[in-house]
Amino acid sequence: MTNIVSRITSPERRSFLVSTSAAAGGLALGMVLPFGNEAQAAERANYSSDTTLLGKTPGNEVTAWVFIKPDDTVVIRIARSEMGQGTMTGLAQLVAEELDCDWAKVTTEFPTPGQNLARNRPWKDFFTAGSRGIRASNEFVRQGGATARMMLVQAAAEKWKVPVAECSAASSVITHGPSGRKISYGKVAAAAAKIEPPKEVKLKDSKDWKIAGKPLKRLDTAPKTNGTLTYSIDVKLPGMLCAAIRDCPVFGGTVKSFDAAKAEKMRGVKKVVQVGKSAVAVVADHWWEAKVACDAVTIDWDLGPNANVSSASIAAILKEGLDASTNTYVGNENGDAKAAIAKGVKKVEAVYAFPYQHHATMEPMNATALWTADRCEVWTATQDGEVALAATSESSGHPLPKCDVHKLPLGGGFGRRTTHDFVIQAVGIAKQMPGVPVKLIWSREEDMTHGRYHPTTQCKMTGSFDENNNLTGLHMRISGQSIIAFVAPHNLVNGKDPFTFQGLNAAGAEGVFGYTVPNLLIDHAMRNPHIPPHFWRGVNNNQNSLYLESFMDELALSVNQDPLEFRRKLLKDHPKHLAVLNAVAERAGWGKPAPEGVFRGLSQHMGYGSYVAACAEVSVSKEGALKIHRIVAATDCGYAVNPAQIERQIAGSFAYGLSAMLFGECTVKDGAIEQKNFDTYRVMRINEMPKVEAIVMPSGGFWGGVGEPTIFVAAPAVLNAIAAATGKRIRQLPIKDQDLRKA
Amino acid sequence: MTRLNVNGTSHDIDVADDTPLLWAIREWIGLTGTKYGCGVAQCGACTVHIDGQPVRSCLYPAVAAVGKKVVTIEGLAPKGKMHPVQKAWVEGDVPQCGYCQSGMIMAVAALLKTKPKPTDADIDSAITNICRCGTYQQIRAAVHAAAGNA
Ligand code: FES
Numbered sequence: 001m002t003n004i005v006s007r008i009t010s011p012e013r014r015s016f017l018v019s020t021s022a023a024a025g026g027l028a029l030g031m032v033l034p035f036g037n038e039a040q041a042a043e044r045a046n047y048s049s050d051t052t053l054l055g056k057t058p059g060n061e062v063t064a065w066v067f068i069k070p071d072d073t074v075v076i077r078i079a080r081s082e083m084g085q086g087t088m089t090g091l092a093q094l095v096a097e098e099l100d101c102d103w104a105k106v107t108t109e110f111p112t113p114g115q116n117l118a119r120n121r122p123w124k125d126f127f128t129a130g131s132r133g134i135r136a137s138n139e140f141v142r143q144g145g146a147t148a149r150m151m152l153v154q155a156a157a158e159k160w161k162v163p164v165a166e167c168s169a170a171s172s173v174i175t176h177g178p179s180g181r182k183i184s185y186g187k188v189a190a191a192a193a194k195i196e197p198p199k200e201v202k203l204k205d206s207k208d209w210k211i212a213g214k215p216l217k218r219l220d221t222a223p224k225t226n227g228t229l230t231y232s233i234d235v236k237l238p239g240m241l242c243a244a245i246r247d248c249p250v251f252g253g254t255v256k257s258f259d260a261a262k263a264e265k266m267r268g269v270k271k272v273v274q275v276g277k278s279a280v281a282v283v284a285d286h287w288w289e290a291k292v293a294c295d296a297v298t299i300d301w302d303l304g305p306n307a308n309v310s311s312a313s314i315a316a317i318l319k320e321g322l323d324a325s326t327n328t329y330v331g332n333e334n335g336d337a338k339a340a341i342a343k344g345v346k347k348v349e350a351v352y353a354f355p356y357q358h359h360a361t362m363e364p365m366n367a368t369a370l371w372t373a374d375r376c377e378v379w380t381a382t383q384d385g386e387v388a389l390a391a392t393s394e395s396s397g398h399p400l401p402k403c404d405v406h407k408l409p410l411g412g413g414f415g416r417r418t419t420h421d422f423v424i425q426a427v428g429i430a431k432q433m434p435g436v437p438v439k440l441i442w443s444r445e446e447d448m449t450h451g452r453y454h455p456t457t458q459c460k461m462t463g464s465f466d467e468n469n470n471l472t473g474l475h476m477r478i479s480g481q482s483i484i485a486f487v488a489p490h491n492l493v494n495g496k497d498p499f500t501f502q503g504l505n506a507a508g509a510e511g512v513f514g515y516t517v518p519n520l521l522i523d524h525a526m527r528n529p530h531i532p533p534h535f536w537r538g539v540n541n542n543q544n545s546l547y548l549e550s551f552m553d554e555l556a557l558s559v560n561q562d563p564l565e566f567r568r569k570l571l572k573d574h575p576k577h578l579a580v581l582n583a584v585a586e587r588a589g590w591g592k593p594a595p596e597g598v599f600r601g602l603s604q605h606m607g608y609g610s611y612v613a614a615c616a617e618v619s620v621s622k623e624g625a626l627k628i629h630r631i632v633a634a635t636d637c638g639y640a641v642n643p644a645q646i647e648r649q650i651a652g653s654f655a656y657g658l659s660a661m662l663f664g665e666c667t668v669k670d671g672a673i674e675q676k677n678f679d680t681y682r683v684m685r686i687n688e689m690p691k692v693e694a695i696v697m698p699s700g701g702f703w704g705g706v707g708e709p710t711i712f713v714a715a716p717a718v719l720n721a722i723a724a725a726t727g728k729r730i731r732q733l734p735i736k737d738q739d740l741r742k743a
Numbered sequence: 744m745t746r747l748n749v750n751g752t753s754h755d756i757d758v759a760d761d762t763p764l765l766w767a768i769r770e771w772i773g774l775t776g777t778k779y780g781c782g783v784a785q786c787g788a789c790t791v792h793i794d795g796q797p798v799r800s801c802l803y804p805a806v807a808a809v810g811k812k813v814v815t816i817e818g819l820a821p822k823g824k825m826h827p828v829q830k831a832w833v834e835g836d837v838p839q840c841g842y843c844q845s846g847m848i849m850a851v852a853a854l855l856k857t858k859p860k861p862t863d864a865d866i867d868s869a870i871t872n873i874c875r876c877g878t879y880q881q882i883r884a885a886v887h888a889a890a891g892n893a
């Protein structure tokens with residue numbers, strides 16, 4: 001039991017083992033509706049999306065992943081969350097592929113984390129981040145499909161009393177070869193469900209895929225176009241009240257006291273409560289009423305130890321780290337970079353900076369909780385149902401088997417919904433309203449000022465050349481915030497945060513530094529301001545790629561070399577890195593004249609197991625106005641489960657990454673985040689969106705992610721193109737207030 | 744009581760004068776297809792039609808809609824039918840998370856009423872809604888696909 005709780009803060013999932021005592025605790029299947037009357041229970045079940053798991057749907061569970069109805073409908077269970085990336089459709093494709101079922105008859109559902117625990121985790125991990133939705137689960141979900149197919153075929157063979165080897169399956173129909181007899185999955189599912197699952201299951205070769213690997217449409221589109229999809233913020237339960245909240249504007253501050261006399265008399269208000277040490281919430285009939293009343297509560301804050309922190313004071317701490325020797329950790333090293341640089345005939349040095357950025361998911365944080373003396377249930381949008389469950393259990397005071405979390409589609413995640421502060425708050429409020437479901441919604445202002453932010457760092461890059469203009473040494477000193485030190489300090493390794501070096505590692509499957517430099521040193525001076533950092537689409541790859549790829553151009557230009565040729569030489573030992581770079585250069589026409597006034601920039605990076613590169617085309621007007629015309633982007637993600645959705649992830653990553661590059665900055669004043677809404681925290685709109693041409697080039701043999709990787713190369717490719725256009729090197733994001741007129 | 748006509752149905756609701764139309768629609772009338780994204784007319788997730796005009800309902804007082812015809816995403820097409828914009832959205836597989844798309848579709852449907860064949864520049868100036876998933880490229884293609892059919 002303690003294992004799942006410790007996982008609230010653990011981003012590393014490998015060692016996660018759940019105590020089976022949870023299963024013995026009584027959350028048996030079909031026991032998901034423990035309170036209220038029948039009608040209330042039925043309404044709650046609507047949001048549980050677990051209709052087959054409640055045992056009320058005719059049909060049979062063949063394996064945990066596959067439920068087949070008598071009319072041949074195949075219900076595929078999806079453990080990972082769907083937050084826009086198409087993970088649900090991709091996973092369904094993999095199961096359906098191995099199942100050999102009729103794709104037109106496929107539907108999906110999400111088991112709850114409570115059901116997973118109660119059954120000893122047949123769906124394994126619910127974690128949906130780090131571009132892991134598909135790559136980390138492909139093998140066992142495919143096995144779930146293949147196992148079901150084998151059981152269905154065996155059931156048909158037994159029914160016909162013929163050898164299994166004479167039977168085959170295609171498109172949900174089993175055929176007995178010699179006699180030509182046919183039977184559909186729905187007719188044998190009941191018998192199949194009783195068969196002992198086979199021990200040996202062979203998965204298909206990707207070259208034989210008919211459903212996986214194809215650019216199929218998503219399964220969940222129609223309800224997103226007519227307002228019928230229920231998001232977490234749309235949940236309605238009988239007798240439900242709504243809550244608005246104000247948490248202390250300064251992280252680390254607390255509520256000293258509050259005066260709710262005025263708010264309590266306001267329209268619709270039911271109760272004003274303190275939540276935890278640092279927040280006050282108003283519970284009312286409607287959220288709007290709660291919000292108006294919440295603004296009317298007078299709160300006396302103890303702003304805590306961070307009330308004087310500012311962006312300038314944070315920048316000063318980071319700057320000190322650029323040359324410091326305390327609290328520094330080496331991430332990648334070969335040769336003696338410092339000596340090589342000291343001996344260099346030519347030395348190049350540049351300092352870069354990366355600001356705090358907000359996730360700004362379109363749907364603000366929210367959760368609905370129902371607490372009674374012996375149970376607690378939560379309805380929410382989460383990137384990890386099991387961690388949400390652990391948070392529910394911990395904050396409700398009830399053991400895991402007495403809690404459950406109903407996962408609803410996410411109006412965006414981007415990493416923000418891997419942490420569950422809003423769930424803890426919702427439960428904290430519901431606990432003070434026993435038996436009444438309460439929906440907590442954060443206002444956009446609350447959301448923006450109580451985020452978990454892209455960490456801030458600075459970086460000093462130093463390179464050296466010999467007399468023949470060969471790069472002899474490279475030192476990359478990153479100074480700044482560690483995500484792991486904040487979210488999971490127990491995962492630091494002798495104080496070092498290995499995760500800081502994403503995409504800069506000497507070896508491994510996640511993100512390898514592609515350049516071969518005879519003397520290399522990449523190190524990190526850990527400097528942790530109080531603003532909570534978090535995983536933010538692309539995470540540490542974003543700044544690492546920005547620093548490295550901008551500086552690669554600076555190095556090339558300092559010795560009058562073409563940025564592509566310069567990179568090609570150094571990437572000679574990493575053919576996959578090189579292949580994506582070559583692909584974008586060729587498609588974009590690198591080396592050939594660009595349209596009048598248009599300039600190009602390149603970048604490449606490896607992260608989350610995928611190799612990505614981009615070539616950006618921009619122009620900058622005399623007045624300094626930037627236009628990003630076109631971006632050619634390539635990805636080698638090993639296997640492409642749905643190329644059409646991958647193209648959308650590439651374009652979407654660029655919109656997200658370029659928004660951050662152009663406008664994304666959260667500044668700190670008096671310890672608090674200054675930006676409160678989209679007027680001060682601008683994001684890209686359609687008029688700023690470049691044309692994105694995607695090259696999906698899976699080379700096979702490994703599973704890389706697709707939800708994040710192309711974001712790494714978005715900003716550096718554009719910044720390199722801006723430098724080509726203007727002669728100006730932007731070394732600090734965002735670029736919104738910087739003068740881009742020609743140098 | 745405030746009487747609102749939403750999707751052709753009349754609703755008498757008890758709201759304060761400062762209640763935005765968005766929350767009246769979502770919480771008092773119970774139609775949740777119209778989304779809250781910012782509350783300050785920045786993102787467009789709350790776009791509805793009032794007497795045929797696209798309006799960001801989060802800053803529009805519910806009482807100001809009395810006597811007018813409000814149409815939300817749920818009422819854009821008659822029940823069981825699809826508006827040409829919705830069709831183009833499904834065909835183009837446009838949504839990612841989908842949260843912004845109600846507002847997008849309402850904004851685009853309104854644009855196509857005044858400009859049946861919008862240029863890229865028309866789209867750029869009329870569609871200022873935010874999509875954090877970055878579906879802009881698919882949206883642009885789908886607007887062109889729907890053009891002439893709306
Ligand atoms: S919620 Fe109305 S414009 Fe954003």
Ligand code: FES
Pocket residue numbers: 084362411412838839840841842843844873874875876877878
């Ligand atoms: S589809 Fe997610 S915000 Fe637009």
